[in-house]
Amino acid sequence: MQQTIVERIDRVAEDVVSLTLRGATGPLAPWEPGAHIDLALPNWLTRQYSLCGDPADRECYRIAARYEPLSRGGSEYLHRFLRRGRTLDVSLPRNHFPLAPAPRYLFLAGGIGITPMLPMLRAAVAAEIPASLVYVGQTLATMPFADELRSSHGDRVRIVATRQQGRPDLADLASTLDPATVVYCCGPTSMLAAAQAAFPAERLHTERFHPAVRSFAPDTPFEAVCARSAQTIQVPADESLLEALIHAGHPVASGCREGVCGSCELTVVAGEPEHRDDIGAPAGRIYACVSRALSPRLVLDL
Numbered sequence: 001m002q003q004t005i006v007e008r009i010d011r012v013a014e015d016v017v018s019l020t021l022r023g024a025t026g027p028l029a030p031w032e033p034g035a036h037i038d039l040a041l042p043n044w045l046t047r048q049y050s051l052c053g054d055p056a057d058r059e060c061y062r063i064a065a066r067y068e069p070l071s072r073g074g075s076e077y078l079h080r081f082l083r084r085g086r087t088l089d090v091s092l093p094r095n096h097f098p099l100a101p102a103p104r105y106l107f108l109a110g111g112i113g114i115t116p117m118l119p120m121l122r123a124a125v126a127a128e129i130p131a132s133l134v135y136v137g138q139t140l141a142t143m144p145f146a147d148e149l150r151s152s153h154g155d156r157v158r159i160v161a162t163r164q165q166g167r168p169d170l171a172d173l174a175s176t177l178d179p180a181t182v183v184y185c186c187g188p189t190s191m192l193a194a195a196q197a198a199f200p201a202e203r204l205h206t207e208r209f210h211p212a213v214r215s216f217a218p219d220t221p222f223e224a225v226c227a228r229s230a231q232t233i234q235v236p237a238d239e240s241l242l243e244a245l246i247h248a249g250h251p252v253a254s255g256c257r258e259g260v261c262g263s264c265e266l267t268v269v270a271g272e273p274e275h276r277d278d279i280g281a282p283a284g285r286i287y288a289c290v291s292r293a294l295s296p297r298l299v300l301d302l
Contacts, residue, residue, distance in 0.1 A: 005024050008020035019063050031055055038263050053119070103181075181203065224298050240292075
């Protein structure tokens with residue numbers, strides 16, 4: 001973890017605040033567009049936020065959070081109780097949404113999904129790669145960083161306020177794109193579904209706020225063997241691997257507990273995982289909050 005100090009709290013849109021976090025003891029860990037951090041809050045919650053500042057700035061991180069009335073308390077704390085000068089621990093940056101090299105880009109953002117797109121667009125422009133952004137929200141008042149984007153990138157940015165203009169036709173947009181264009185999309189489920197219907201899968205990269213709705217076989221019990229401690233843990237059908245490990249005394253890091261943040265990644269030494277995450281677990285890894293086992297036993301590097 002890295003220790004930071006809350007240097008600024010700025011209201012950047014209706015129900016959205018931006019936090020500037022300065023390293024408390026020196027430069028912060030480097031990061032690249034698409035990365036996010038875990039923020040450990042004083043109310044014992046850990047939440048994930050995309051870094052939306054400048055990767056060249058090693059002194060500060062910038063994140064933004066929308067107030068969610070039905071959240072589990074993370075956004076409420078940031079909006080109602082957090083104050084300048086507070087010390088907060090943050091994780092090293094992780095990146096499950098990296099900006100891959102491409103001859104040209106189209107960025108699609110919905111609401112708070114603009115946050116990972118800010119450094120992506122900045123990086124593409126700095127590298128002189130053709131890039132454009134379509135930024136969608138209900139009204140201009142609800143869209144953070146809209147003024148910043150217009151002043152920095154001008155005609156590269158198209159801002160769509162749906163209450164006045166309706167939703168953009170992504171299928172029509174796809175028909176006009178250069179075939180070499182790579183598309184990045186972050187936003188609500190409806191936008192992701194429209195993007196997946198409009199753009200070829202091999203050219204579309206998405207990041208989700210919430211897990212996709214999918215069906216799996218009924219949960220069954222299995223064993224988790226911790227290779228380093230030689231401890232065997234029974235994972236019942238009604239408990240996640242993460243919960244079973246924590247109850248057995250293994251303090252595995254966790255954040256979203258929905259398979260979208262990656263903070264509970266573990267190494268699988270033997271056995272066949274059943275991946276249920278929305279990130280795309282690499283070979284030999286498992287996200288313990290949602291994924292289970294297809295084999296009777298998983299051996300973990302714990």
